Amino acid sequence: MLIGSHRLKNNLVLAPMAGVTDQPFRLLCRELGAGLVISEMVTSNPALFLTRKTQLRLKNKGEPEPRAVQIAGAVPKQMAEAAVFNVQQGAEIIDINMGCPAKKVCNLMAGSALLRDEPLVADILESVVNAVSIPVTLKIRTGWNKENRNALNIAKIAESSGIQALTVHGRTRACAFTGVAEHETAGEIKARVNIPVIANGDITTPEVAAEILNTYGVDGIMIGRAAQGNPWIFREISHFLETGETLESPSSLEVSHTLIRHIQHLHRFYGEVQGVRIARKHIAWYCKQQHNANAFRAVINRVEKSDEQIDVIKNYFEGQQALAA
Helix, strand or coil: CEEEEEEEECCCECCCCCCCCCCHHHHHHHHHCCCCCEEECEEEEEEHHCCCCHHHHHCCCCCCCCCCCEEECCHHHHHHHHHHHHHHCCCCCEEEECCCCCHHHHHHCCHHHHHHHHHHHHHHHHHHHCCCCCEEEEEEEECCCCEEHHHHHHHHHHHHHHEEEEEEECCCCCCCCCCCCCCHHHHHHHHHHCCCCCEECCCCCCCHHHHHHHHHHCEEEEEEHHHHHCCHHHHHHHHHHHHHHCCCCCCCCHHHHHHHHHHHHHHHHHHHHHHHHHHHHHHHHHCCCCCCHHHHHHHCCCCHHHHHHHHHHHHHEEECCCCCC
C-alpha cells in the first residue's frame, strides 16, 4: 500500500490508541508484521507540547520508517502548527483524528465531534496539508449518529484537500464502541474516491480481515483492540492473506517471552513506578486466555517493583507450561 511516497510492506495498520500504542507496543507490532503503526493521539495545544505525557507520546527515535503521528484538535491554525512541530520531532506521516468518540475529546469539539461541521473539517485539513510537505492522512467515523452519516461527504472533502489516505471506523460517534462495526460505508467510499481507504472496527481474525478486503475492495485494514495482548494478529493475518493458511496461535512459551520483553521495555521507557503500573493492563490482556488468569491478575496487580513483576510473570508461565506438558 502506498501513502504519499511511502510504500508499506503490507496493508496492515496498527490503530492509534491512547494509553496503548506507545513506542514499546509500536515496535513490537512492527516486529510481528504490522506495515504501519500510528502513535497515540497527540494534542494540538502548544501549551502541552513540553509535558512529560506529550513528550513520551512523541518519542519515535529508532523506529522503522515511516513514522506516523496522530494529532487532534479543532482549531485549524493550531492543528497546522502541531503538524509542523511533529515533523520537526521526526514524524513522516501526520494522521488527523476525527474518529475518537471519547467525551473528553468531543467536548472540545475535536475527534468525531468535528464531523458535524463540514466547513471546519475542510479548513483543518487544508491548513494541515498546506503546512507540511509530508503525507497527511485522516481517520473518521461513519457519521455523528445513525441519522447523520456523512462519511462520504467527509471523504470527498478529504480527497480535495490533499489527504493521502483515509481510515473509516465502521461506527458512528453515537455508537462509541458498542454494536457491530459495518464496512459497507468504507466500501462505498472506496468506490467514490481515488485515495487509499482503510477499514477499521471489529477486525479480529485473519478470516474477517480477508473477507473485508475481498468484499468491500478497501486498500487496507486497521487493527485496534484486537491487537491488545495479541500483537501476533498482524503475523497471522499477513500469513493468511499470502497463503490462505491459518497459523497456529503462539505457544505459551512464546507468549511469555514476548510479554516479558514488552514489559521490560515499558519499565525502561516509563521508569519503574509508571512502567509497572502501565504494564498491568498489558499483562491482563496477554493472559486473559491462560489458565487461572483471574487469580494471577489479583497477584500481579499488587506488585510495585519491576524485578518482582517480571519474576511473578515467569513463575506464572512456568506453571502454564507445566499444565500443558
